[in-house]
Amino acid sequence: MRSTTTGTARLTKTHKLSAIGVTVAMSAAAVALAVTPGQADTPSIAAKPVAWTTTDLGAHDHIAQQSEKTAQQAKTATKAKTDAAAAKAKADAAAAKKKADAAAKAKSDKARADQQAASRSQARTPVKPAAPAKPAPAAPVKKAYADNLDGWIKESLDILKSKNIPATYDGIKRNVMRESTGNPRAINDWDINAANGVPSKGLLQIIDPTFKAYHVEGTSWDPYDPVANITASCNYAADKYGSMDNVNSAY
Known part of the structure; x- marks a missing residue:
């Protein structure tokens, strides 16, 4: 939480670097004015320090945060879009495989049904019953004669x-x-x-x-x-x- 007292706001690293840069630039300008040729007799004018308020620092911090948040949202959106595309591709591939498997099964079932139908309708050669076995001829009965x-x-x-x-x-x-x-x-x-x-x-x-x-x-x-x-x-x-x-x- 920031204090609203002038000159006592807590600065981020970025703000600190910016403030230092501004101070150095101001000091250099003051020195340049003091030693400009032809003006040696001109009395030097002391540069007045720039006053930074907590309001200016807060606006800068808010912009940085918004930029970071926007980048993160863009990254998240890109990932979500990529994941959705991958999921859709996977689902499409599974659906295509399922459809292909179903078509292959239907084709196989039809081929088997056609083969069975052809087999049932095929003319069958009637089985000729085996001829009954002929009885073996009876051995001739030898006529009995008296031994006289x-x-x-x-x-x-x-x-x-x-x-x-x-x-x-x-x-x-x-x-x-x-x-x-x-x-x-x-x-x-x-x-x-x-x-x-x-x-x-x-x-x-x-x-x-x-x-x-x-x-x-x-x-x-x-x-x-x-x-x-x-x-x-x-x-x-x-x-x-x-x-x-x-x-x-x-x-």
Whole structure:
């Protein structure tokens, strides 16, 4: 707070420097007047000190303060404007990014929806049901035959029939009984064939060369085998006599 008494106001550094400058200037002027040539005899005039009032000093201080305040306000306004511009730029960038992200998501969602729609509408090849597995053919049931003359004749007749070789049960049995009396191991060791080293063998007394020549596929190669002996003998009789039924003696 300033005193209103003349000459006792508290000065700032700036005011003090200004006052000193004025005092020095006044003193120099007084000296100059005192020593001016041609006026040596003129009595010197003492300079009257300038009186400074607290009112003048206060006005000067107020101007300085106003200037400083204005500068500070300008600085604050500039900073506020810069901050506002930065905030707006940041907000604009965030809004642009959000918009771009939304557009990208919408595009991706549409592409995915289009792909799914295309997949659903795509023609599908009907699946052909697998054909039911065919059951494995049943193994043929082998017919059972009795292991005796009746069974041997019946099995031979089935084989002969499958080969289209004519013969009958009665024709076969009649010749078997005449040739071997039903003995599958019978052998003739006294006739001409025996003398030639090829005795007649088996149920229908067939020699080895004839048995081999008229052997029927699917039967044994043993001439003493009852079924093989009957089928080979019937095959030979059919070739030579038309059928075993036509044989009534040695053949």
